[in-house]
Amino acid sequence: MEKLKKQHIYLILFCIMVVWGLNVIATKILVANFMPVTMTAFRVFTAGMSVFIILFLFKKVRKLTKKEFKYVFFAMLLNVVAHHYFLSIGLSQTSASNGGLILGMGPLLTALLSVFFLGSVLTFVRILGVLFGFAGVAFIVLQSGGGFHGVSHGDFYVFLAILAQAASFVLIKKVSSTLDPRLMTGYMLVMGSIILFGISQIVEPNGMASMLHHSTGIWAVFFSSAIIATAIGHMLYNYALGEVGTTEASVFINLNPFFSLIGAALFLEEKIVLTQIIGFVLILIGVVFGSGAFEEISRKMKRDQQMHV
DSSP: OHHHHHHHHHHHHHHHHHHHHHHHHHHHHHHHHSOHHHHHHHHHHHHHHHHHHHHHHTTOOOOOOHHHHHHHHHHHIIIIIIHHHHHHHHHTTSOHHHHHHHHTTHHHHHHHHHHHHSOOOOOHHHHHHHHHHHHHHHHHHTTTSSGGGGOOHHHHHHHHHHHHHHHHHHHHHHHTTTSOHHHHHHHHHHHHHHHHHHHHHHHOTTTTGGGSSOOHHHHHHHHIIIIIIIIIHHHHHHHHHHHHHHHHHHHHHTHHHHHHHHHHHHHSOOOOOHHHHHHHHHHHHHHHHHTSHHHHHHHHHHHHHHHTO
């Protein structure tokens, strides 16, 4: 029964990666039809309210303590405001395939920042992972052939987006022992959306007008992205994380950029080039090595062997 339960968790993680990979395509479609920051503010607010409605039905909603609010506020500035701001701007200036691949650096950057702020050990294997990961990004962003002068501004903004999110995970880890990660997600999304809306009023004066007169199909993409990918997706991922641990969950994260690539080719007709494939493979190796997944799986295999001796 326990094995069957774990298989269900793996299936949930797989489905989340499909949804998150395709959400990059959805976001690319949305920023092409709306003003990016204004649209993101409304999308994130919709996601946050969806989380609170679901948690209210399960009686999981409560007020934050002063200490929790402090951590949640600063995590929100990184995880919601900076991440979604840079992501929306970045995807309006680069391809969905590039964006999806760069976002795949998340677990590697989180592991790297944990070394500096949480005291994690940087082993030789993890150093190799960092080198592989950044080499993969280099292949992707330099594919235009123009060297560093040819790097797309969009690629750079997407990298800032995933760096901000990785930094937020360090703060989230400090408060997750007392606060349900799903409730934390709801608070961060709602608070962050309000700040994003304020920013949108400054950088996009005509942003509200861009939200009008769109087809049913575009609004279907908007609500699917907000409710299914952002709200339900993050809640299910946090649940799965608690069931199987960060190491096994991080292995599934590697599927995210793969589905972004497939989605970009199928739905946006973007051409996938060899440098992107090489970049994907290098980032995949980098995440497995750099996140500690390789070392943890190796230790687990050794323990299993010793138990059967």
